[in-house]
């Protein structure tokens with residue numbers, strides 16, 4: 088195997104691992120802090136420029152012992168960045184204990200019970216939580232133990248970009264799910280595929296749609312058209328979005344911030360195929376919810392035939408029964424029964440990360456039924472919203488930062 092192939096496989100494995108971990112949020116009592124890891128040489132401790140800034144969160148059991156830990160690299164310490172990274176790791180119903188760093192200022196506004204320990208006596212390398220202190224020390228020791236500098240020709244060949252950031256981040260991945268020797272805390276690390284300089288350019292969404300996706304799209308378009316004219320009962324009809332809406336939601340999904348990408352109302356998977364183009368471009372995955380078993384079966388066939396099974400998770404069941412497991416949401420496409428819209432909106436908006444997007448279909452062709460929900464969205468101060476006259480009318484809501 089050539090080293091480029093090995094790097095490709097490694098990248099896919101990291102992506103799969105980080106996406107799996109993104110499904111789990113820490114809950115209950117959680118301690119959180121900022122820290123720095125990595126660096127090419129021992130250097131000075133703390134905020135050296137060669138180190139990668141990270142957020143760490145550890146959930147505690149009833150004896151205040153560590154249960155699960157998550158760590159994520161961050162792009163800075165401003166409130167927006169810190170809040171969205173915390174939302175990625177910690178359930179909004181958690182009780183979150185942090186120090187007084189300014190980046191944590193917005194957490195109670197997001198719904199967390201936020202306890203801050205501010206002490207002038209704490210120095211830069213001291214931690215307000217002994218549990219965190221131990222876990223951070225363990226983590227740093229493990230990273231040192233798993234990073235081995237290369238020398239000679241191998242060194243020239245291996246790292247995708249020779250920056251300390253890449254070295255530190257790839258090192259983090261290699262400690263994935265490592266069981267710490269001193270405690271029973273399981274380390275779960277996510278988001279490690281988010282590097283500042285992605286080695287590969289983004290795949291185009293609309294210029295090179297794979298033929299397997301195009302073929303299934305065309306097949307479903309023909310089926311949907313027949314459905315609408317041949318008297319097929321309403322519940323059996325595919326009731327898909329038109330192509331222009333597909334392109335519209337793919338663009339929004341690709342522009343959404345980090346966080347789960349979800350769809351409510353899969354039907355046969357036509358709109359999910361459009362969203363899969365955003366998944367390909369952004370190296371992300373979609374979770375789509377379908378309540379009817381018959382439709383879910385067709386959707387499964389769609390995803391397998393179009394070759395996008397690795398990008399889409401289909402959840403069979405009522406979205407409202409699964410809402411607690413979805414975590415922080417970066418993008419949501421809502422296209423379910425109109426009677427469920429208000430409840431879906433109320434469940435999704437509090438979970439949107441800052442800048443997160445909710446796009447709801449049928450805002451014009453079902454305006455009468457949806458009017459109360461649309462009015463509520465337009466008045467909702469948590470979001471900026473607009474109805475866009477494309478397809479059947481799309482309500483677009485963006486969560487304020």
Ligand SMILES: C[S@@+](CC[C@H](N)C(=O)[O-])C[C@H]1O[C@@H](n2cnc3c(N)ncnc32)[C@H](O)[C@@H]1O
Nearest residue numbers: 327328352354357358377378405406422423424
């Ligand atoms: C209009 S169709 C979706 C069409 C699909 N988005 C597309 O464009 O290809 C609505 C689908 O939502 C499903 N649905 C309705 N309420 C739901 C809910 N609460 N949870 C999950 N699925 C739901 C219905 O069974 C139906 O298949």
